[in-house]
Amino acid sequence: MFEGLNSKELQRREDEIFFKAMERKWALDAAGVSPTDDKLFCLWKWQLSEIEAAKASAAA
Numbered sequence: 001m002f003e004g005l006n007s008k009e010l011q012r013r014e015d016e017i018f019f020k021a022m023e024r025k026w027a028l029d030a031a032g033v034s035p036t037d038d039k040l041f042c043l044w045k046w047q048l049s050e051i052e053a054a055k056a057s058a059a060a
Helices: 007-031 039-059
Strands: none
Touching (some): 007 039
16 A cells, blocks of 8 residues: 655655544544544554555565
């Protein structure tokens, strides 16, 4: 999904997704909903792990 992107673009996307995920987590926490029950939050967490993997493979 994120292969082929340069490190600057990977970092930009990681920052963007991280802030979206944290905003969502805070909203879910305020509503009393577990973030693990929210599909959008889980998607963003998965994307963060995919970006980390792409960054690791690009560094190798």
